[in-house]
Amino acid sequence: MPRREARFTVNAPPGELWKFIRDFESLCTCIPGVERINVVDDRTAELTVREKIGVVPLIVTLRAQIDAEDPPHGLHATAKAEHLTMAIDVALQATATGTELLCLFDVKGEGQLKAIVDRLFERRASERTAQFADCLQKRFGAGASGDAAGQARGGLRPAQDWSGRVGRWLARCRLAPEIVKPKRRRSVSQDSRRTERCALSPCARTGDRRSP
Numbered sequence: 144m145p146r147r148e149a150r151f152t153v154n155a156p157p158g159e160l161w162k163f164i165r166d167f168e169s170l171c172t173c174i175p176g177v178e179r180i181n182v183v184d185d186r187t188a189e190l191t192v193r194e195k196i197g198v199v200p201l202i203v204t205l206r207a208q209i210d211a212e213d214p215p216h217g218l219h220a221t222a223k224a225e226h227l228t229m230a231i232d233v234a235l236q237a238t239a240t241g242t243e244l245l246c247l248f249d250v251k252g253e254g255q256l257k258a259i260v261d262r263l264f265e266r267r268a269s270e271r272t273a274q275f276a277d278c279l280q281k282r283f284g285a286g287a288s289g290d291a292a293g294q295a296r297g298g299l300r301p302a303q304d305w306s307g308r309v310g311r312w313l314a315r316c317r318l319a320p321e322i323v324k325p326k327r328r329r330s331v332s333q334d335s336r337r338t339e340r341c342a343l344s345p346c347a348r349t350g351d352r353r354s355p
Contacts, residue, residue, distance in 0.1 A: 145250050145264045146247065147247075148245070148246070149245070149272045149275070151280065153242055153284065154286050156237065160244065163283075165212075167182050172278070173279055174275060175274045175275065176271070177191070178193050187207070187208045188207050190205045190207060192204075194267065203225075204225075205224045206223050215235060218233050219231070219232050227250060227253060228253065230249040230251075231246070231249075232246070241284075244279070246275075250268070
């Protein structure tokens, strides 16, 4: 079963963050791909989510339900569609700078589309989890250790490391321009050799006969 984990800190107390998470409409503004939401009751909502498989759009209708909760510390929810079931666990822990949020996502493909669902989740889950974390941090502010991209698990760290190396390389270029190879210039010795060759050429000995 594909699984992703995200752990990050937001600059808000647990009670304030919990209130946001328990509001389906507010929460869905931070879930990538959600196009429509219908709140059935305080613990149930129907979502329409759009994803892509290559250039082909995949539209999934999910019914999400909160199965258990312990305000403002955590909850367990399940989201089901025709060909998938997603288990979601969320835990909140107060910190000196706000609240640490731990999210676990387990997705199980079912039926004829099991392979497609599992592959799509493996490919997109890290990106979508980081987008969700980034949205929360922009709304509330990031805590001291709230690097969403660095904390998301399951394949996101290599990309972050790569971008970091590029950034450090560019910084070195700005601080040390001498590492950029200058345009090659002829040396004095090269100019001297060229003058000697011209002196030995037929034009130099006999003159330019094309002149009037």
